[in-house]
Amino acid sequence: MALDKKHIGRRYGPFVYEAGLEKMREFAWAVGGTIPSTGFTTLGAPAGLHPWLTDPEAARSSPYGAMIAMPNFAVVFAIGPFGKACADPEVGVDLLRLVHGEQDFEFFEPVKSGDVLTTNGEIADISSKAGLDFLAVTTESRNQRGELVVKGRWTAIIRNAAPAKAKE
Amino acid sequence: MARTFSVGDTFTLTRKCDRYRPIYYAAASGDFNPIHIDPEVGKSAQLGGAILQGLCTLGWAVDAFIGYLGDPGKVSRVRVRFSRPVGIEDTVVFSGKIVAVADGVVKAEIEAKNQRGEDVLKGAVVEGRI
Numbered sequence: 001m002a003l004d005k006k007h008i009g010r011r012y013g014p015f016v017y018e019a020g021l022e023k024m025r026e027f028a029w030a031v032g033g034t035i036p037s038t039g040f041t042t043l044g045a046p047a048g049l050h051p052w053l054t055d056p057e058a059a060r061s062s063p064y065g066a067m068i069a070m071p072n073f074a075v076v077f078a079i080g081p082f083g084k085a086c087a088d089p090e091v092g093v094d095l096l097r098l099v100h101g102e103q104d105f106e107f108f109e110p111v112k113s114g115d116v117l118t119t120n121g122e123i124a125d126i127s128s129k130a131g132l133d134f135l136a137v138t139t140e141s142r143n144q145r146g147e148l149v150v151k152g153r154w155t156a157i158i159r160n161a162a163p164a165k166a167k168e
Numbered sequence: 169m170a171r172t173f174s175v176g177d178t179f180t181l182t183r184k185c186d187r188y189r190p191i192y193y194a195a196a197s198g199d200f201n202p203i204h205i206d207p208e209v210g211k212s213a214q215l216g217g218a219i220l221q222g223l224c225t226l227g228w229a230v231d232a233f234i235g236y237l238g239d240p241g242k243v244s245r246v247r248v249r250f251s252r253p254v255g256i257e258d259t260v261v262f263s264g265k266i267v268a269v270a271d272g273v274v275k276a277e278i279e280a281k282n283q284r285g286e287d288v289l290k291g292a293v294v295e296g297r298i
Contacts, residue, residue: 030196031227071243075223100222102249110241
């Protein structure tokens with residue numbers, strides 16, 4: 001069953017998240033190819049990962065004066081509205097038929113440990129094409145100083161009928 | 169700054185989705201959707217087993233660009249379509265090319281192909297402030 005366009009404009013938030021140094025570092029490690037608990041093992045940081053993302057000492061002399069989060073750490077603190085929209089019984093998405101179709105982020109201010117990020121979002125679009133439903137959620141996250149940190153557009157694709165035929 | 173950025177510059181990064189990568193990424197990101205951590209659920213969703221979080225693939229594309237840009241705090245944009253799931257033991261090669269340098273922004277297009285030469289991302293674009 002196709003999703004109902006009447007849900008366009010439905011809002012979710014605010015979602016408040018305080019960024020912590022270890023969490024930011026674990027995220028960079030996991031993306032960079034090692035395990036999140038690398039700091040407690042002999043593995044060391046993976047080759048090629050930028051030191052300002054995992055090493056507070058190295059980052060002290062950077063333009064930011066402190067370790068910063070990988071830009072795409074935004075997926076951790078800004079996903080709230082998208083997650084809630086996909087799980088919203090009123091909207092009625094079948095989570096087992098959902099895949100993440102598209103993602104767009106614009107980054108403005110880097111995130112440092114201790115930053116408090118507040119994210120609001122809304123369903124920006126609902127459409128259907130070739131047996132697929134598209135659900136797009138836009139988000140805006142600001143830090144404790146009110147500065148814009150990241151804008152996101154998150155698009156889910158839901159295979160809505162006869163999955164064997166709709167898939168590929 | 170001495171560093172110059174030019175149209176036609178290229179960069180690459182290779183990342184393998186090792187057996188537990190979706191679980192490591194789940195722990196770090198909070199994305200514990202069962203299709204990423206439970207092979208049985210992945211199979212029942214007709215995905216052939218557990219698949220990597222698309223946002224981890226996006227993170228790899230960002231990381232590839234950071235390697236070129238040299239400053240993770242200056243990444244200003246990333247946009248991708250997830251065209252094909254990344255499965256366990258898949259290796260993804262990211263090949264970036266600078267397509268524009270203007271108004272203080274350097275823009276790259278990135279191809280991301282698995283070991284079978286299939287695109288796992290489509291229309292991937294990253295930008296940075298210079």
